[in-house]
Amino acid sequence: MAPVKRRVFKTNNEMAVELAKYTADLSSKFCKERGVFTVVLSGGDLIAWLWKLLEAPYIDSIEWSKWHIFWVDERVCAWDHADSNYKLAYDGFLSKVPIPAENIYAIDNGLGAEGNAELAAERYEECLKQKVNQNIIRTYKSSGFPQFNLQLLGMGPDGHMASLFPGHAQINEKVKWVTSITDSPKPPSKRITLTLPVINCASYNVMAVCDKEQADSAAAALNHTKDLPAGRLTADVEVVWFLDQAAASKLPHGWCSIL
Numbered sequence: 150m151a152p153v154k155r156r157v158f159k160t161n162n163e164m165a166v167e168l169a170k171y172t173a174d175l176s177s178k179f180c181k182e183r184g185v186f187t188v189v190l191s192g193g194d195l196i197a198w199l200w201k202l203l204e205a206p207y208i209d210s211i212e213w214s215k216w217h218i219f220w221v222d223e224r225v226c227a228w229d230h231a232d233s234n235y236k237l238a239y240d241g242f243l244s245k246v247p248i249p250a251e252n253i254y255a256i257d258n259g260l261g262a263e264g265n266a267e268l269a270a271e272r273y274e275e276c277l278k279q280k281v282n283q284n285i286i287r288t289y290k291s292s293g294f295p296q297f298n299l300q301l302l303g304m305g306p307d308g309h310m311a312s313l314f315p316g317h318a319q320i321n322e323k324v325k326w327v328t329s330i331t332d333s334p335k336p337p338s339k340r341i342t343l344t345l346p347v348i349n350c351a352s353y354n355v356m357a358v359c360d361k362e363q364a365d366s367a368a369a370a371l372n373h374t375k376d377l378p379a380g381r382l383t384a385d386v387e388v389v390w391f392l393d394q395a396a397a398s399k400l401p402h403g404w405c406s407i408l
């Protein structure tokens with residue numbers, strides 16, 4: 150299990166600059182080693198913090214054609230609905246970078262399945278299996294779980310990550326790659342999410358948190374004083390929390406030296 154690292158920045162803009170550098174460095178490493186870079190996006194504020202990747206030097210130097218984009222979670226709604234994590238990522242990031250359309254694997258939002266979140270989760274698991282067979286996604290050691298190169302994650306004020314919520318059974322799923330929830334405490338209630346074993350198999354996991362609303366849960370998750378989904382985040386190689394000063398404000402003294 151990779152040790153959990155923390156990087157604290159004065160502002161979310163400073164955080165975004167370092168997040169872009171971190172992502173670009175991993176992109177060159179994986180594009181060189183594997184010829185592809187598999188990236189998992191979340192919804193929420195994270196997408197807005199990818200702005201620096203849309204600017205020089207990254208917009209022209211990243212090998213975008215080698216990127217393959219997946220989602221950690223999605224809400225059951227139309228892809229053009231304001232709740233859709235696909236729409237959020239498309240409008241704020243994907244429409245501005247030259248990633249080939251065929252390398253973008255949106256989660257079936259369940260509408261085609263008449264709003265059936267469970268069926269949509271099964272379909273996404275099938276999609277991931279296909280990408281494993283095509284050698285786009287690697288599998289993790291002997292477990293057979295898919296191993297993404299980099300996941301860019303966020304945490305809600307209640308400590309949820311992806312659509313894994315505190316006290317809900319989905320957090321304990323051990324077999325499925327993708328699961329669903331129909332009573333999410335945060336609307337919309339029907340959602341599809343990668344499971345914890347899959348999330349934790351990623352080579353690199355970034356948890357980006359920038360708001361004072363998240364400060365209590367960030368401290369509880371990092372200090373393990375509460376069993377929060379975000380507190381269970383690990384990775385194969387490296388897990389790093391990127392926090393701004395506000396989100397880090399409740400961390401124990403000495404844990405939040407500003408970078």
Ligand SMILES: O=C1O[C@H](COP(=O)(O)O)[C@@H](O)[C@H](O)[C@H]1O
Nearest residue numbers: 191192193194222303304305311
């Ligand atoms: O509902 C969701 O919330 C989390 C956290 O979002 P944030 O806006 O508080 O950062 C997000 O990571 C997830 O993808 C989304 O579906």
